[in-house]
Amino acid sequence: MLTGMTEEASTRDRLVFAATRLFRQRGYDGTGLSEVLFEAGVPKGSLYHHFPDGKADLACAAADWTATEIIRVIDDSFRAAPDWRHGVTTFCYKMAKLFDILNSADACPIFGLLFEGPDHEQFRAHAEAAFDRIIAAAARHGETLGMTPGAAHEAAETCMIGFQGSWTLARMRRRSDVLRSLPQRLYGLA
Amino acid sequence: MLTGMTEEASTRDRLVFAATRLFRQRGYDGTGLSEVLFEAGVPKGSLYHHFPDGKADLACAAADWTATEIIRVIDDSFRAAPDWRHGVTTFCYKMAKLFDILNSADACPIFGLLFEGPDHEQFRAHAEAAFDRIIAAAARHGETLGMTPGAAHEAAETCMIGFQGSWTLARMRRRSDVLRSLPQRLYGLA
């Protein structure tokens, strides 16, 4: 690395990470900048240096970061999948594991970060683009597994729709098995 | 009516109605009491007379009101339904119509009101009970249509999971047809 990056997380990354966690936990409006600043261990001046538009900017960065992470999980899930259902199943199990780690209290990492944000139209467009990247990543695996582009896109959407609803229900019931049983709900018994 | 209720909406009802609308639109944390008060045309004193616990109390009332309304839509949808799929389809069409009325900007009426609220554990329990009432109402129709209690409950949950995810997607795409195509997504082509 020829850039000046240090080996430990940069100030900017610590801000994004803290914001992502807190926005997911308490929502965008429910999170104060002071909380983010405290958690990241960063003074206010630094925030407005790295994110000139303040909180809304931070929300965009958090949405991007989240999308990237989710796509990574999707790619991992489908890497060795013999068919679509296996890929979806692995994805659901991975996310169920995450759900348990998060203590069942957080909002859905995808939709909580991408849909609850500033009223700013700019953020909405940003979030929509991030979501489209996620759908496209999943659809790509569908195509690899032999689906037509249209069918793959539809299947990816259905998967995300079901995932979002399942996470919400899981959160209310405080039980991650709702997530693990999503494939059965969507595609019937094996 | 022997009670002292006037024929136009009471102060309390106006507060609940305004709060429901605003919470759905901007979220619980994103809505200020002053907005609710202004929209309802009610002074602060009245709010704390009718809802001693303030905003959290209002959120509970909004959740109750929403659940009641949704159950009414569910009952209407299944009244003349020959089978489960028809009932779900009618429900989705009714909600799609509501979606269009709301200008595609609001959160899902069910989940937005029931899941985004005060951190208060009391509210969570309240919202969970309200959601269970909704699930039970739908499951009842499933049983009437010949399902076993277990199957009906499962089908009702699946429907709500799909509905929640579909509304979110519809909101992002600004298109209500995502809601109308939910039955096809869930149960395949007719």
Place this chain on the structure above:
DNA sequence: GCACGGCTAGACCGATCGGTCTAGTCTTCT
């Protein structure tokens, strides 16, 4: 050595938050 820009540091700002409290009005009962 020293000027300069990237970045940190936090005091400070007006606005708004949810909530309290007192005063006053209106209805109803005796």
Place this chain on the structure above:
DNA sequence: AGAAGACTAGACCGATCGGTCTAGCCGTGC
């Protein structure tokens, strides 16, 4: 008529909100 309670009305409160601004640190290039 008059007392009591339900309800309205809004001034007021401390806390916290997101955001601005100045001062200073620190590494780099001249």
